[in-house]
Ligand code: SF4
């Protein structure tokens with residue numbers, strides 16, 4: 413009998429020390445130049461990690477590996493010739509889950525290099541329901557290639573998810589995604605917010621106006637358009653609340669699990685910094701290890717790899733900042749992106765900025 417959705421379940425995904433998330437950027441090189449990309453070779457390196465280094469760094473997490481979600485990303489991770497070997501290594505060590513974030517180009521015959529049982533999710537990125545909108549953000553031809561990649565992956569038995577970074581140029585197409593996701597066989601849909609990550613790297617790149625070898629990402633598009641830094645792609649609080657939760661609910665009605673960041677907290681909602689209460693590692697090929705993705709644009713990483721061991725960095729670093737309590741919520745947001753805040757006449761904040769890792773999840777409920 414065909415499944416019909418009766419009611420969706422909403423929950424805020426609270427932080428947990430019982431689960432570890434390892435976001436492993438194994439290279440920063442990429443074939444695309446997406447406008448919102450947070451990768452900055454000055455901060456993250458431009459090297460491609462050798463497989464011996466990848467496995468040695470994974471070994472540093474041996475004692476917690478069975479509760480670790482490993483996310484391989486880049487740059488474009490399938491450009492790495494040894495990605496399949498890295499996945500198999502993590503699988504053999506019994507990682508709790510393995511995800512590969514990809515732009516869909518699936519280099520090195522990726523779908524034939526790994527077995528669907530080796531990977532929990534292939535997570536594709538698309539930033540529009542139409543090729544016109546997506547390609548204006550991610551580059552010409554990227555929509556068609558990504559959709560072909562999704563279809564090929566699903567037909568081979570891979571579980572596919574999709575990441576959609578909402579901005580002022582694609583916000584109106586979020587509502588068009590539901591039937592497409594169903595048609596393509598997407599199991600999970602992640603909505604991301606633009607600006608709370610990578611904003612500063614983008615501005616810096618634009619200001620420098622100098623081409624970087626292998627740089628990748630937003631820099632080259634800026635060189636082409638010359639206008640990106642002047643355009644504010646971020647949604648306002650009212651736009652976010654009007655567009656994202658209803659679209660998420662609609663997509664969940666199609667039987668797809670949807671996750672999106674809370675972003676804005678009412679002033680009476682409780683705030684927690686994941687840097688204090690969760691176990692997340694954002695690893696870059698230059699050896700930097702951050703606990704907070706919003707810090708990634710700056711050399712304030714709390715940890716780093718040195719001779720294949722994780723060591724703490726000297727003060728002051730992100731770990732010291734996590735401890736500061738302010739009425740606006742996320743302290744790093746206030747430092748690097750104060751334009752996200754608004755104040756009442758008496759000087760108190762109108763709302764708080766949530767930790768960027770605080771998510772709302774909608775799970776479809778089926779009636780057989
Ligand atoms: S955001 Fe775009 S340019 Fe940046 S790494 Fe991902 S696919 Fe490449």
Ligand code: SF4
Pocket residue numbers: 684685686687688703704705706707734741742743744745766767768769
């Ligand atoms: S985004 Fe803000 S609240 Fe979340 S870990 Fe970073 S500093 Fe803490």
